[in-house]
Amino acid sequence: MDAFKPVEITLPWDVPEGPKVSARLIFTAEQGGMVWRSNFNGKEWKPALAVAGLIPEADDDGKYESAREHGMHALRHFYASALLDAGENIKAVSESMGHADPALTLRVYAHLMPDSRERARRAIDTVFQRLSQEDHGPQTAQC
Numbered sequence: 001m002d003a004f005k006p007v008e009i010t011l012p013w014d015v016p017e018g019p020k021v022s023a024r025l026i027f028t029a030e031q032g033g034m035v036w037r038s039n040f041n042g043k044e045w046k047p048a049l050a051v052a053g054l055i056p057e058a059d060d061d062g063k064y065e066s067a068r069e070h071g072m073h074a075l076r077h078f079y080a081s082a083l084l085d086a087g088e089n090i091k092a093v094s095e096s097m098g099h100a101d102p103a104l105t106l107r108v109y110a111h112l113m114p115d116s117r118e119r120a121r122r123a124i125d126t127v128f129q130r131l132s133q134e135d136h137g138p139q140t141a142q143c
Helices: 037-051 073-085 090-097 102-112 117-136
Strands: 007-012 020-025
Touching: 073 090, 073 102, 090 102
Parallel strands: none
Antiparallel strands: 007 020
């Protein structure tokens, strides 16, 4: 960020006619404005995926295979799934994703949430161990 200072951009929020909101962007287009997903996907993201061997090279017209899972939007899914896998709560993930409602986040990402049965068992075991130690002192193995 020292070499490439964030650029303040003011755009309508939520809908094209929405109130204008200013934000400092770390990543900007060559012209200094916001990065458009469609431009970034075709000019930066998909060529990088092709060089890495993750998708086929562009066809003779310079077009890449169209697949949502290969687009920049996949980074959002990666981010959300990493937060959920780390145990972040759904409300915090929803806010990070800019969703208006945690229910939307649940509908989109519930299948990515780790199975919490084992975590729930450990939590209850911890409570009972703490209560047992308070009542009887630390347990020691008897030979």
